[in-house]
Amino acid sequence: MYILYIFRFFIQKEEGMSCCSFLDLTEADLNLMELNMDRTEFVVQEDGSLISECNDDPNASQRIRVRSDIQERRNTQSMTGTNKVPxxxxxxxxxxxxxxxxxxxxxxxxxxxxxxxxxxxxxxxxxxxxxxxxxxxxxxxxxxxxxxxxxxxxxxxxxxxxxxxxxxxxxxxxxxxxxxxxxxxxxxxxxxxxxxxxQKKYKTKALDSGKTTPVSPNINLLSQEELDSKIAWMKCTNPSDSNKQNIATHLQETLQNRRDWIIKKSPNISQILHEYPRLLDYNGEMINNEFRYFFKEKSVNFLARFPSYYCPRILEYAKLNRLDVYNRLKNITDVNLRALFILADLLRINNAMLAQQGDKGKGKMKGKKRQRSSEEAEMIEKEKIDVPSTFLVRFAGTPLPQSIQEASATGSIIIPPYIVCTQEENGRNSYFVQGDGWLIKPRNNNPVTAFDLLFKVYFALKICYPAGLQIFYNFIESYVYDLGTKARGVVTSLHVNLSNLKLDKIASEEFIFGS
Known part of the structure; x- marks a missing residue:
């Protein structure tokens, strides 16, 4: 261990001693030199040189102590040199x-x-x-x-x-x-x-192109004849209350064939709904059944958790730490909808991530969802499109950006599903899930049920999330629905911060479900 002393000591300039030389001295060295610690002092100047002064020096008050960074450097050298670091x-x-x-x-x-x-x-x-x-x-x-x-x-x-x-x-x-x-x-x-x-220890290696995983061969698929018969029956059957149970049964019986077809052939949304139009009926109940088949009781997690637990924490977190975001979105009167917008903004994907979702990012979805076109990510980055207000919720009277409409018309991109908010004559808002020209209105019409349906549409049709909302949906999957999805680091960090946020006083009436 190196010992530092502040003391006075007369020394000849020609001896060539510097402050660094002094710092190399041990306690045994100082004793060997027979220095009187009561009468001597070393003073280190700002340039690192060592000087000596008398006790009656009028400039004594201007001397400086050994700088901490010199000592830090010595400590580092001693640990990484002869002494092995644990x-x-x-x-x-x-x-x-x-x-x-x-x-x-x-x-x-x-x-x-x-x-x-x-x-x-x-x-x-x-x-x-x-x-x-x-x-x-x-x-x-x-x-x-x-x-x-x-x-x-x-x-x-x-x-x-x-x-x-x-x-x-x-x-x-x-x-x-x-x-x-x-x-x-x-x-x-x-x-x-x-x-x-x-200097690099490892060389970078290209990632595998993550091919989609087909349906397990152990699952019994319907024969083509059986499948065609059931599809034909659903197309021709009126979606009435009396036929509801039979339609639900037919959709469940064809579920594995449908997912196998979606994974292998990658049809677009319109093609899927042309073959299975009953998915659109009954205010999204058939979509919900499809989700419940795989996740059972977790199907209600968003409805149970977001309004009561996540919404107040997201708003309070933004108010404390991201006032710019909070003030920009404070005109959205529904607190749950405002919280969704804030969450999407807090987890906004950065430019580096967007760039990776171009051509280099193709096929890296590991089979979870069908890959997006690279044009979508490139367009968002190039034209600075606001992703939450474009691909999460759109208000009636605000058309999609012209570039998105043109790209959709040419088929270079497919517009993903999103929520549409319209105002009725009585002044109340109505919410629909819209995608590729079709609309589904949830039974209990409010932003929470609308988003719950939107999320399940993405799952049922195996649609890739929009570029720019990847991290947002990772939060929703990992923590709100709790589907066992691996959370990204930034998602986990934000969730920890939200979970440990102390909410001293929240007006309960402000967070009524669907207010």
């Missing part, structure tokens, strides 16, 4: 809190935020400081997994509000040792981008 060590200061407080103003602000309302900007600053320290400790942009796990554990241990209570260990969003993913690894990836090829 694999689990992530900071020279021992804890996350001490590491942050070493940054004074910025660190203090982060400590306060981590114990209160933590934003995505806070999270990015946290990673920037901690990863910088992690790299210094190990002298490499490739620190050991043990250090990354220890850092992730320390973050959620010292700041419990940053823990993800929905996972086994609670820190996987910062670093998951099984997948080697998380905010710690993502920050290291960004740092490594500046390295030269010779």
């Amino acid at each position: 694999l689990h060590m992530f900071s020279r200061f021992g804890t996350v809190r001490a590491t942050l407080l070493h940054r004074v103003a910025e660190g203090q602000a982060l400590v306060l935020a981590a114990n209160g309302s933590f934003t995505e900007n806070n999270r990015r600053a946290l990673m920037r400081i901690l990863i910088s320290e992690l790299i210094k400790v190990h002298g490499s942009c490739y620190p050991p997994d043990e250090a990354k796990v220890a850092l992730a554990q320390a973050i959620v241990t010292e700041f419990p509000l940053l823990r993800n209570t929905r996972t086994k260990k609670g820190y996987e969003h910062y670093y998951d040792e099984e997948t080697r993913r998380g905010f710690i690894e993502y920050r290291l990836w960004n740092v490594r981008r500046t390295l030269s090829p010779s």
Whole structure:
């Protein structure tokens, strides 16, 4: 361990001693030199040189102490040099809190935020400081997994509000040792981008083109003759109350054949609804049945959770941390609809992600949904189209952007389903799910039931989510419906912040279902 002393000491300039030379001295060296610590003092100038002054020096008040960055450099050199750094060590200061407080103003602000309302900007600053320290400790942009796990554990241990209570260990969003993913690894990836090829430890490898997964061969499909007979019956049957049960039965019996056809042939929305027009009937009940067949009780999760739990938290979070977004959307009177817009804005996809969804992003959906055309992502990025107000909810009298209409007319893109809000004569709003020229009006007409139906239409027809709403729908899938979908890091981070938000006082009448 290196010992620093502030003392006075007369020294000849020709001896060539500098402050760095002094910092290399150990306690044994100082004793060997027989220095009287009561009478001597070293003073380090701003340029790093060592000077000596007498006790009666009139300029004594202008001297400076050894700068902390010099000591930090010495500590780093001692750890990464002859002394082996423990694999689990992530900071020279021992804890996350001490590491942050070493940054004074910025660190203090982060400590306060981590114990209160933590934003995505806070999270990015946290990673920037901690990863910088992690790299210094190990002298490499490739620190050991043990250090990354220890850092992730320390973050959620010292700041419990940053823990993800929905996972086994609670820190996987910062670093998951099984997948080697998380905010710690993502920050290291960004740092490594500046390295030269010779400095990089691993070479990038092209991802597989994720082909769609067909229906399991163990599932019994109807013969073509049986399928054609049932489709013909549904096309010719009037969707009356008396025929409702038979229609529901026929749709369920043809479900596996329908999904196998959608996956293998990738028909568009109109082609699917031409073959199975009864999906549009009964105010979306047939669509809901299709979703319930796969997810059973989870079918009601959005209706049960979003208005009562997520809506007030999203609004409060925006009011505290994203006032610009909150004020821009405050004219939307329905709080649930406003919360959906805010959530889509908070999870707005960035330009880098949009670029990856062009030609290079084709076929990387791993079979979950049919891939989008690259033209859609390119158009959104090029023309700065506002995705939430274009592909989530549109109000009557606001046509789609001209470029989208033209691209749809030529067939280069398919307009995905979205909610249409219209105003009736009595002044009340009505909501429909619209897609490719067809409309479905939910039975209990309000924004919550309309979005619930919209989400299930995407699933039933296996439509890829619009470019720009990928992260938004990942949040809806992973946490609101709880479908077992792997949540993205930014989604988990926002959910942790929302879950730990303290709502001291909320007017209950403001959050009445469908208000």
